[in-house]
Amino acid sequence: MTKQHFSVSISAPRTPVVEKAAALLCRTVAERTGIRVERVPSGIAALDLALDSDAAPAEAFRIEDAALHTVRIAGGDARGLLYGVGKFLRSSRFDEGTFSPCTWRGGSAPDCPVRGLYFATHFYNWYHQAPIEEIERYIEELALQGCNTLSVWFDMHHYTGIGQPAAQAMLARLKAMLQAASVVGMGPALTLLANEAYADSPKALRAAGTGLGHYGVELCPSVPEGRRLILEWRREVLEAFADIDLRYIWIWPYDQGGCACGRCAPWGCNGFLKIGRAVAGLCRDTHPNAEIVLSTWLFDRKAHAEDDRGEFAGLDAALRQDASWVNWLMIDSHQEFPRYPLEHGVPGGLPALNFPEISMFGMAPWGGYGANPAPERFQAIWDRAGHLLSGGFPYSEGIFEDINKAVCLGFYWDRNRRAVDTVWEYAAYEFGPDAAENATRVVQRLERAHGHRAVRDSQTGELRHLLPNADPAAADECCALLRDAESRLPQFAREGWRFRILKLRAELDRELSVGGGRHTEFADACFRELAELYRVDPARTIASVRPPFRMGG
Ligand SMILES: [Zn+2]
Incomplete structure (x- = not known):
């Protein structure tokens, strides 16, 4: 049944999350169809937004026929109602001037308690650069998919101290993101790297390189003055977030972070645990409601062929002695899920979260060629590791992996999806x-x-593109499929960035694979459009997150 009019009533108590759920429903219908959704009293609306803890548990919802002409979305709580609105919208159809509301009926409850996302807020990427209103809107769209936690990172190496105006501006930006997340029912979370430091950290106190990613400014916590500075700088950051009720705080080992000196090694089960435990104590002092997530990123990853650090086994032994300072472990890696937990279980028997690498894998620059969807890849990883996990935080450098975010949030909501x-x-x-x-x-x-x-040609300096898996015929077919789809797209979709980054990726695949990787004028225009969508600042955005358009000229 299509409609030119639509009305909604709110019989749920008017909390901020309930109001937001109604506002997002009305905004989405209005923007996509041009129909203004009327707010009317309960009993006469086409759709009623309700809370009913008998109908659904916390965070869950039911969508059901309530009366002759009324559909009811009943949330087990306000977040459940919001996720029900998300399901309702995703199952509806939007055309210019007509709205066909969702005909799906039933109940749904999330499988995993932690359905997070991690915004890497640095490198002048989209999260660093976009107007905050754009990011707030994106947070709202992710909440509609069931995302209930957001973590951000204050990347110290960009600054010389917390008092620097640019550092203060970044802290304000991060807090604005977390506040926007709270309004849509997400628990705010903060990422701390165990021994990260400011750009001008004292050279004599610096950590020994690990070969696993370093800014080169990290401090060694086994040097007493290094440890003192680490804790002082962590306390400053934690206090800067005093007005945010942090739900989780991560403590992170490597990349960037870690120290390979004789007193810290093996880092993951020695120096990291000593400084991590002290940082966890600071977290409890400053944010008593926060739970500690101890990350094992790059544990046992070989920096050299003969490397055998035994970090997972050492962590397991340490946590079996005393895990009182850790609530969750985070486990993941660049490519495959780490083997140790698959073979031996989660160290310390703790609940575990993953950190799917949805941004950087197998492409450079990250997102430089448009959308990078990889549903099969993340399905395979989930099939291997999902049974160990209570959710997770996909690692995001921008909007180009929007489809991968949806895929991961889909697993967290329904393990078997x-x-x-x-x-x-x-x-x-x-x-x-x-x-x-x-x-x-x-x-x-x-x-x-x-x-x-x-890549840049060493002789001419000209940009070239290597596409080892390209198939010109398949790329041509992708362009034809999208052109065919585009002719039938409603306006909101045709002009939206989600379709543009998918289409630009297909166009670039065809242009570059047919041309043997040559950087053509057409390709350059595609890269420039991507850069605009990503809010790239040519002077500051680092090459890893900047589409490879020709600089200058
Ligand atoms: Zn050290």
Whole structure:
């Protein structure tokens, strides 16, 4: 049944999250169809937003026919209602001037308690650069997908101290993101690196390089003055977030971080635990409600062939002695999920969260060629490791991995949900049901072609592109499928960034694979459009997150 009019009532108590759920519903319908949703009293609305803890547990919802002409979304609590609104919207159809409301009925409850995202707020990437209103809107859109936690990082190496105006501006920006997250029911979280430091940290106190990613300014916590400075700087950061009720604080080992000196090594089960425990104590002093997430990122990853640090085994032994200062372990790595927990279980028997690397894998620059969807990749990782996990925080450097975020949030909500089904639902919601089939096929083909790399010719200095997995015929087919879909897209979808980054990726795949990786004028224009969508600052955004357009000229 399509409608030119639509009305909503709120019978739930008017909390900020309930108000936000109603506002997002009205905004989405209005923006996508032009129909203004009327707010009317309960009993006469087409849709009623309710709370009913008998109908659904916390964070869960039911969508049901309540009366002759009224559909009811009943949340077990305010967040459940918000997620129910998300499901309602994703199952509706939006055309210019008509709205076809969701016909799905039933109940749904999340499987995993922690359904987070991690915004890497640095390098002048989108999170660093975009107007805060754009980021707040993105946070709201992620909440509609069931995301209930957001973590950010104050990347110290950009600054010389917390008092620097740029550092204060970044702290204000991070807090604005966490406040926006709270309004949509997300628990705010903060990432701390165990021994990170400011750009001008004292050279005599610096950590020994680990070969696993370092800014080169990190401090050695086994030097007493280094330890003192680490704790002083951590306390300053924690106190800067005093007005945010942090739900989780992460303590992070490597990349960037770590120290390979004789007194700290092996870092993951020695120096890291000593300083980590002291940092956890500071967290408890400053944020008593926060739970500690101890990360094991790059544990046992070999920096050298003969490397055998035994970090997971050492961590297991240490936590079995005393895990009183840790609530969760975070486990993941660049490529495969680490083997130790798969073979021996989670160290210390603690609950575990993952940190899917949805941004950087197999492409450089990250997101430089547009959307980087990889549902099969994340399905395979989830199939291997999902049974160990209570949720997680995908690692995000921008908006180009929006589909990968949806896939991961889909697993956290429903462990048995297939990634391809999430992609189809995403495409139906963002591009319209008529385009969902084509877009899903395009996503699958683009994933097979993934592996692009921009290089500079050593002779001429000219940009070239390596596409080892490219298939010109498949790329051509992707362009044809999207052109066919585009002709039927509603306006909101055609002009939206989600369709643009998918289409630009397909166009670039074709242009570059047909041309043997040559950097053409057409490719350069595509890269420039991506840079605009990513809010790139050519002077400051680092090459890793900047689409490879020609600089200057
Ligand atoms: Zn050290």
